[in-house]
Amino acid sequence: MTGASGSADGRAGGGAFDRVARARSARPEDAAALYRDWAAHYDADLVEVLGITGSSRIAELLAEHLADRAASVVDLGCGTGLVGTRLRELGFLTVDGVDISPEMLAVATAKGCYRRTVVGDLADVAALPRGPYSASVSAGTFTTGHVGPGVVPGLLALHSPSAWLAWVIAAPVWDSFREVLDANGVDTVRADLEPIRRGGEPEFRNSGKLTTGPESQFSRSPDSQFPGGE
Numbered sequence: 001m002t003g004a005s006g007s008a009d010g011r012a013g014g015g016a017f018d019r020v021a022r023a024r025s026a027r028p029e030d031a032a033a034l035y036r037d038w039a040a041h042y043d044a045d046l047v048e049v050l051g052i053t054g055s056s057r058i059a060e061l062l063a064e065h066l067a068d069r070a071a072s073v074v075d076l077g078c079g080t081g082l083v084g085t086r087l088r089e090l091g092f093l094t095v096d097g098v099d100i101s102p103e104m105l106a107v108a109t110a111k112g113c114y115r116r117t118v119v120g121d122l123a124d125v126a127a128l129p130r131g132p133y134s135a136s137v138s139a140g141t142f143t144t145g146h147v148g149p150g151v152v153p154g155l156l157a158l159h160s161p162s163a164w165l166a167w168v169i170a171a172p173v174w175d176s177f178r179e180v181l182d183a184n185g186v187d188t189v190r191a192d193l194e195p196i197r198r199g200g201e202p203e204f205r206n207s208g209k210l211t212t213g214p215e216s217q218f219s220r221s222p223d224s225q226f227p228g229g230e
């Protein structure tokens with residue numbers, strides 16, 4: 001994707017696109033430092049500059065499938081709470097947010113959209129809240145430079161047997177996630193291609209059905225529209 005304009009202070013236009021590209025080409029172990037430095041202007045970059053819609057969209061997809069607004073939900077890599085904010089608007093009141101970055105979580109906590117926020121690495125499932133959760137949601141975290149498919153079995157263990165999963169998964173890592181999801185009994189029921197930002201090319205957002213329990217489901221949406229994200 002091209003066409004972003006930069007500014008002298010590097011904050012507008014190109015700065016935001018550059019930060020996304022840098023995040024997607026980073027090493028996963030650099031995520032905490034990268035998002036520490038991004039937290040204060042992350043929302044402005046994503047919402048105002050990039051026009052990201054994927055965070056809201058995945059919350060809306062979950063709401064389409066999960067009628068019980070009292071259900072416990074965990075937001076995996078919740079960041080500043082863009083997904084949690086939309087979930088709250090949709091009536092979900094029991095949502096926990098997990099993220100590796102305390103600075104991103106501080107922004108999320110201030111919004112009041114989560115029951116609680118927990119600093120944690122998705123790769124270290126022992127340090128995460130145990131749930132069991134009736135659903136999980138995730139946007140922007142299952143992508144290059146972030147969290148890979150090796151976390152999936154551990155994360156599935158945080159869910160109740162009939163949990164729903166609503167996950168945005170980037171195109172470049174989808175095959176590897178799908179392989180692990182399949183191996184863990186995930187039965188895909190939705191695999192739709194969608195953009196994750198206003199004016200973006202349709203990429204793909206998918207949801208599926210996992211059968212670690214009888215009715216678990218997930219959604220995904222890759223987001224390879226940014227330089228460095230392919």
Ligand SMILES: C[S@@+](CC[C@H](N)C(=O)[O-])C[C@H]1O[C@@H](n2cnc3c(N)ncnc32)[C@H](O)[C@@H]1O
Nearest residue numbers: 031035055077078079099100101121122139140
């Ligand atoms: C692109 S942001 C997405 C944030 C939010 N979900 C949204 O829709 O705006 C990716 C988030 O993943 C978090 N993250 C990256 N690696 C992580 C890990 N290993 N464990 C937990 N969170 C991680 C980052 O700190 C960051 O907040």
